[in-house]
Every structure is written in C-alpha cells, then in structure tokens.
Amino acid sequence: MEISDKLAGGVTIVDLTGRIDSTTARSVGDKLTSLIHSGRTRIVIDLARVSYISSAGFRVLLVAARLAEGGNATLALCRLSAEVRKLFEVAGLVDLFEIHQSRPEGSVP
Amino acid sequence: LLRALLGIRSVVVIRASQADGLAAAVSDNLLATQGTRDVALVCVDGPAPVPGAFYNALTDVPFKPDLALICTPAAAAVDALERAGQNGIRIAAVITPDPDGPEQSTPLKTALKDAARRSGCRFLGPGSVGINMPAIGLNASWTPTCPTAGKLALVSQSAMICASVVSWAAARSIGLSHILSLGDEADIDVGEALEFLAADRRTTSILLYLRSLSAARTFLSSARAAARIKPVLALKPREKALPVRLADALIDRDEVYNAVFHRAGLLRVSDTAEWFDAAETLGISPIRRGGKLAIISNGQGPADLACSIAGERLAKLQDKAAAILSRQLPAGFQSTNPLVLGRNATAENYAAALAALQDDPEVGALLIIYTPSPTDSSTSIARMVAEKAGGSSLAFLACWFGAALDDVARAQLTKSGVSLYDTPEKAARAFIHLDRHRRNQEALRQIPISRRHQLVTSDTEQSPSGRAAVPALLSSDELETTAFLVAYGRIWRAIKRGRTHLNVEESRDLLRAFAIPVRPFSDRGFRELPLSFAVVDDAVFGRIIVLTAAAMRTVVLPPLNRELTGELAIKATAAVSRATGIDLKAELLQDIVIHLADLAVEVPEVIGLETASVGLTDGNLVITEARIRVGVPGPLRSHLSIHPYPRELEERVSLKGGREMLIRPMKLEDIGLYHKMLNSVPKNDLLLRFCSVFGDLTQAIPTELLANLIHFDYSRDVTFIAIGAGAAGETIACGVVDAFVSPGREEAEYSILIHSDLAGTGLGKALMVKIISYCRAQGVGTLFGLILRNNRRMLGLCARLGFATATDDPEDDMVKMALTL
Numbered sequence: 001m002e003i004s005d006k007l008a009g010g011v012t013i014v015d016l017t018g019r020i021d022s023t024t025a026r027s028v029g030d031k032l033t034s035l036i037h038s039g040r041t042r043i044v045i046d047l048a049r050v051s052y053i054s055s056a057g058f059r060v061l062l063v064a065a066r067l068a069e070g071g072n073a074t075l076a077l078c079r080l081s082a083e084v085r086k087l088f089e090v091a092g093l094v095d096l097f098e099i100h101q102s103r104p105e106g107s108v109p
Numbered sequence: 110l111l112r113a114l115l116g117i118r119s120v121v122v123i124r125a126s127q128a129d130g131l132a133a134a135v136s137d138n139l140l141a142t143q144g145t146r147d148v149a150l151v152c153v154d155g156p157a158p159v160p161g162a163f164y165n166a167l168t169d170v171p172f173k174p175d176l177a178l179i180c181t182p183a184a185a186a187v188d189a190l191e192r193a194g195q196n197g198i199r200i201a202a203v204i205t206p207d208p209d210g211p212e213q214s215t216p217l218k219t220a221l222k223d224a225a226r227r228s229g230c231r232f233l234g235p236g237s238v239g240i241n242m243p244a245i246g247l248n249a250s251w252t253p254t255c256p257t258a259g260k261l262a263l264v265s266q267s268a269m270i271c272a273s274v275v276s277w278a279a280a281r282s283i284g285l286s287h288i289l290s291l292g293d294e295a296d297i298d299v300g301e302a303l304e305f306l307a308a309d310r311r312t313t314s315i316l317l318y319l320r321s322l323s324a325a326r327t328f329l330s331s332a333r334a335a336a337r338i339k340p341v342l343a344l345k346p347r348e349k350a351l352p353v354r355l356a357d358a359l360i361d362r363d364e365v366y367n368a369v370f371h372r373a374g375l376l377r378v379s380d381t382a383e384w385f386d387a388a389e390t391l392g393i394s395p396i397r398r399g400g401k402l403a404i405i406s407n408g409q410g411p412a413d414l415a416c417s418i419a420g421e422r423l424a425k426l427q428d429k430a431a432a433i434l435s436r437q438l439p440a441g442f443q444s445t446n447p448l449v450l451g452r453n454a455t456a457e458n459y460a461a462a463l464a465a466l467q468d469d470p471e472v473g474a475l476l477i478i479y480t481p482s483p484t485d486s487s488t489s490i491a492r493m494v495a496e497k498a499g500g501s502s503l504a505f506l507a508c509w510f511g512a513a514l515d516d517v518a519r520a521q522l523t524k525s526g527v528s529l530y531d532t533p534e535k536a537a538r539a540f541i542h543l544d545r546h547r548r549n550q551e552a553l554r555q556i557p558i559s560r561r562h563q564l565v566t567s568d569t570e571q572s573p574s575g576r577a578a579v580p581a582l583l584s585s586d587e588l589e590t591t592a593f594l595v596a597y598g599r600i601w602r603a604i605k606r607g608r609t610h611l612n613v614e615e616s617r618d619l620l621r622a623f624a625i626p627v628r629p630f631s632d633r634g635f636r637e638l639p640l641s642f643a644v645v646d647d648a649v650f651g652r653i654i655v656l657t658a659a660a661m662r663t664v665v666l667p668p669l670n671r672e673l674t675g676e677l678a679i680k681a682t683a684a685v686s687r688a689t690g691i692d693l694k695a696e697l698l699q700d701i702v703i704h705l706a707d708l709a710v711e712v713p714e715v716i717g718l719e720t721a722s723v724g725l726t727d728g729n730l731v732i733t734e735a736r737i738r739v740g741v742p743g744p745l746r747s748h749l750s751i752h753p754y755p756r757e758l759e760e761r762v763s764l765k766g767g768r769e770m771l772i773r774p775m776k777l778e779d780i781g782l783y784h785k786m787l788n789s790v791p792k793n794d795l796l797l798r799f800c801s802v803f804g805d806l807t808q809a810i811p812t813e814l815l816a817n818l819i820h821f822d823y824s825r826d827v828t829f830i831a832i833g834a835g836a837a838g839e840t841i842a843c844g845v846v847d848a849f850v851s852p853g854r855e856e857a858e859y860s861i862l863i864h865s866d867l868a869g870t871g872l873g874k875a876l877m878v879k880i881i882s883y884c885r886a887q888g889v890g891t892l893f894g895l896i897l898r899n900n901r902r903m904l905g906l907c908a909r910l911g912f913a914t915a916t917d918d919p920e921d922d923m924v925k926m927a928l929t930l
Contacts, residue, residue: 027888055597091598
C-alpha cells in the first residue's frame, strides 16, 4: 500500500495505491487520523488505484469519516474503481460516504 | 534492560542526609552485600553525615554507577531520577513511596515518567522494595534478608509480599534467584520483569504475585513467552473491582482472570505454601504424558486422603489392567483405584501393581504411598520404585507417610525423577499442579486461525432476508464472503443512524455470516435447552466469551479453536444432559463457541452479544435470536487481549531452481525448527547474524535466549520464518527475518539469517522484501540494519533494495544501512 497526500486549494488529496485490508488498514487509518488532527478541514481520498477493500479497510474509512465530522472537517472519496465500487454497493455503504466521480479541480493525480 | 542488572558493578543510593528507616535499611543492606562492587551514597540536601562513601552530589562520585536506588523524600525523587539519567545511569529503583497512592495519574508518577523519558533512565517503582538478587549476592533493597541463591524468582506488585516472602523463604532455607518488586509500575511493568526472568538461565521457575492488571495485552504477551520456557506460578487475591455485567447476572472478575491465566500458560495457586510446593513440583517433575492419577498404597486411610484431593482426576482402571492385577495380587485385594495392597505388602506386590498400571491408557501419573508396616519394606520398595520410574513415560510421585526412608534410597528416588512428599494430600495436590500445568501448556501452544478465513468464498446461497443472492465477488485468495460484507455494512448503517443494537434481521444475518445456525423460535420441533452464549466487553481484557450451561458458567478468551474448546464443551454438554436428559454432541456446541469467538475477533463493532434462546432442531444446535450491541470501535485490535495469528501475512514464494518456500509469521511451535536450523548453520553465518549475542558460539544455543529473540506478540513485532522441505522431505526452517519496532514506530531494526546453502537462491531477497513491506504497512518511518563490514553479500542486497549507508566509521566493524519507507 502506497500512501501520499498533497494540499491543493484548501483540499487535502490522499492518494492510495494497492489493497486496503487488515495488513494495510492500520497505516491508512493512522494517516487519515493525523491529517484530521493536524487541522485539515477538507480531505478527499482518491481510490482510483485501489484494487480491493476489505471490512478492515471500510472500518478505517468509516471511523475516519466520523472523526472528521466530530472535528468540523469533511472526508470524501473519489474515483472508485469498478471493483471497489461493487464492494461498496454489496456492503450497502455507498450512501454513508460523500463520493465523487472525479478529483477536485486543480489537483493533478 | 533488566538483564543489565546481572552484570552490575556499581550502585549509588540517593537519599537525604538524615536518612529515614527505608533509606538507612537500603544503605546498610547494600553495604553488607557490596562485595567487590563500588557503592556510593549521595545526599541530596546538604553535607554528608560522615566522610567516606558519602558524597554531596552525583557528579562527585568517582565512578559511573550502573544502578541508582532513589530513597529521597517524594519532593526530591523526580530531580534525583533526572540527574541519574543525565549522569549516564540507565536503570533505577524508586523506593520512595508515592504519597498519593497507587493510581497511575498522580503528580509524582507523571513527573517521574517525564523525567525518565527526558533523561533515558528507566525505573522500577515508585514504592519498590528495591532489587534483591541472591543469584549475584546483591541486596539492593530494604528487605533485611538476602536469601540463599536458588532457582526460584519472585516478581511482585506488592512490596510487603516481597518483604514477607523473602523472610519466609529464608526461614525455610528456600533459595531464590531474583526478587523484583515492581511498586506502582509507573515505568517498568510486570511484562518486562517476566521477559527478563524468562531469559535468565539461573531461574527455573517464576513466582508471580499480582494485585491487578491494566495493560492486558503486554502482560499476556510476556507471560505467554515466559510460560513457554519455565513454569510461572501466579498468586492473586480476589479483586475488589466491579464485576462484569452480563444481562441480569454478574461475572466475577476472578472467572475472567482464570481464563486469562489459562491462556497465558500460568498456573494459579491459592496460597503462599502452595506457591512454593507447586514451584518445587513443576521444577522437578514435568509431566510426561496426559492422563489421570493411579494410587498404590499399603494403607486405605492414606490412600483415601489422597483420593479426596484428586477427585475426578482419579483414573478408572481399564479392564486389561484390572485383569492383570486380579491375577497377580494376593487374594482378597480389589483391582480398583486406589489400589490398596495391605499392611504386609512387599516390594514384589508393589512391582506387580506398577507393571499392570504402566500401560493403562487412562493413567498418566502414579502415586506410591508407603506407611510404616510390620514388613519394614521401606528401602526395598523405594529402590524398586526408583528403578521402574527411570524408564517410564509416567509421572511418578511418592509419599513415605510417617515412614523412615534412608538417605541413599531418597537420593535414588530423586535421581529417577520421583517427586517425594511428606503427606498424601500434598502428593495429590502436586499431581493436580502437574496436570493443570500440562493443560495450560497445551493451551499455550494453540494458535487459533479464524475459521471464517477457511470458508469457501463462492457465496451463492439465498440471502437470509429473501433478497436475490449476490454473486461471489471475491477470488479464492480474498477472504471475505458477500454474506459477511452485507452483514458488516448493516452494522455501520445502524451505527450511523444512532442505534446501539442491531434489529432481529440484522443480528441473524451477522450470525449466519459466521456460520452460526439461526432458526425462528417457531420452528416445528425446536426444543429449548438451558444454554446461552455471550460476548462481553471486559474493561481490562476486551472481548470475552461466556458460555452458560445449566447454570454452570465458563469464561474463555478469543480467538479459539477446537483444541481450546474441547474440555469446556464436554463439561457443558454433561451439565445439559444432567439437567434435561438430552445428549448433546459436544462438537455442535464447540462450533458455536468457536464461531462466536471469530465474530468477536473480526467485528470489533460488536461490543456485546447475548443469545435469547438456544435449542435443538432436527439434531442441530441453533440460536433463535441474539441481542447484539454495536458501537464505533477503538484502534485496530485493541478490543482483544490475545492478538490472533495474522494469517493474511502468509506467502508462498518460488526460489531460483523452482524450490518452494512458505514465508509466514513465526508461531510458538516453530521454536524447535528454528533451534535445529541454528544448530545446523555454519558458525560464521551465526556470527554474521547475531554478532556476539550468544557469546561462545561453539556451545549449544540456549533455548531461553532463543525464545527471547523471537516475537510472538503479533501486535508488537513480528518474526517471519521461511519453511521448506529438507533432503528427506521433512519440514525444515530455511531462513528467518525479524524487526524490532520502536514504540513510536519511527524506526525498526531488522535482522536476517538464511542457511548459507541457500545463498543465491533469492530467499534472502524474498525475506527482506517481506519485512520491508510489513514495516511499510505498519507505518514504520525507517528500516535499518547493522551489517558486518565483511558481509558483502548482505551489503550488496541492501543496496539493491534501496538501502543507503547511514553511518560508516572505518574504525567500526559494523555498517548501518537504512531505508526510508
């Protein structure tokens, strides 16, 4: 799992590459938690290069979204791959997240 | 860290000039056992009372102390610790008690912890007795006695227990190796103390006194590692803490602690005398095979006393043994257990009885009781028993109850591994200790793997809610079923809507996703049983599983497997059978307990679960309904006290030449394979891997050291082992890589060893890639290794993997190479 983040126009884009499962979920969760605690108010996670997400992966995204809400921040997802979107649909979690088709304007992948 | 105490050369006591009782006692004891060590006394508040070993400041001391004993008034303790650290002292015992009591958040403890962090000086206490180490002849404590050197170590959360036990043991000439008084455990805790004692070759058994635990996972991890190597005997009074609530019932915290000790491989004892008796028994006579106790005696009364203690652990003799006995014993004697041979029994009668019982599969241990008799066969019977015990797979216990036994015969018994007791009750209790210890050791060897991971992932069944089945999404190497994902998503939808409990349908879907059979209460033929299952959240130990069968309650810790639930299932089904007359298959009950444990492990969102009714339908054990409480989980795996085996980290690799290897996290049972590997690799390879850790590499590597070098706490560090096939197809360890991760995960130090026969096959690279990806996934900042300058192969591999030279001093044999992750 590769994780990187950049700030563009007040929006923090988090780029993830690989699988978010029980092996990698911890590092994803830690990254999101530290961004929220550091005061980032608008975070968008780009899932275009994520091939699989397990319940452990859903958990860190859901917990981070909740943490963001409590800190007056927002956490959104964008560019879900077809495989990952299918997993969100099966789990019935699509409407629990703010999901966008594309990256925020001005941010280059 | 604590191991440094063994080589201690110098000690400083930091105290007030007008010492109180504690400081004066510590100073006197230290000076009395000083030997060739340097000792200094530093007064923090003015001129020293007398010249000589007294100094006005730490900086005046003409040598660098290895250990500081802080006995100042509380107001000066923090400064004393900080100055000790600034002067290069790495370990201290804060003997000064905390005026605000044992709570962790007091001003003194907070300040001491900050001072330790700043200055780099770790400490025991506050409120520690100090350090009393008879093994090296040092009494750096206020306990007035330094017992004789022995093989038992004591680690205690209570200062007064330390002081009392030291005197108690000294009065009975019982030797001790080390006495570690933890005080309030603001820094060094019971886990670290156990790790030190596990690795200490002078200690064969550990006596552990516990008041309570707060860091469940680190305790369990250290205790499990220690108990693998040597017996750990826990004495713990009942806790006054609030009981755990389960519906309308309350679970005593003691039931939870019993479950914890069982999984940690610790033997719990009920009083001080039993503590020492059990330590002696387990130190002398490890049980060699499972089974129950058979008693051979020349008197009915003493045998009955032993039977009353052994209870259900008495063997029921098999027909074969009974038939042999009835032929060989004098007329009028019954072939039952206990086997009473009568007051005129001879060595031949005892020998015949022993021979008949030797092969009885029900028997695991023999207790030979001899009471004074007119035949005076004491010596001949003792010699015969010693002879038979020598080559036997049974455990032998003996009691010469009031009968004389000469020193030669006594020595013969001891040499043959026969444990000798002065009363039948003590001997029977010793067997119970052996048996419980063996069971605990078996529990310790178990590494349960979630069975949901073994379920077939093609999930085409009809959805329980009646919706169309969702086609399988997951390939064979992906682990989660569609049914599970559906149930999991519903939990979060409930949480998002602010609900604290799942509804009936959501609960049933979740149970079914874990293969737990659910049927409506209205099912025709449903017969309710006095059974219930629960998942409960314990404040210290996280999720626990509670099984209640006909009012008999059992607490177990997840994760679980068939071996860990066998005995519990047999007892529970027997209780159900007694109450209802219905014979329930133990396997059915085991399945539900194991799957519930899987659920508790894998769904931390489930905070509590209680079944409403459990019963039989068409021969299947089913649950009609469960009340499931949900909530937002804490950090990863923080809901468990035993981290499950991380199966997802297993990986198959093909080496050059086509040889297959399995790289996976090391398990406890791999120690033997690892040991064999180390003993077979060339000494030069060992030197490259361990440098001087093992000292003299021409000697066999001690298991204690080895076990201490391997990580089994999967939440903390990990050791990966490469398993392959040997020349004869046998399973062998081919390589090992591990990483010590710093507490804040800023960096990790790796170490690697592969058999030189496999050099150039790609195994080294495969192991390095594994540890790099693991550390990266764990969020480690930098991975580094210290490599011997002449280990060109490793230096080259690291360079190819992107490591850069971090430090390279031509004067140093080692080169540090680091990779930013």
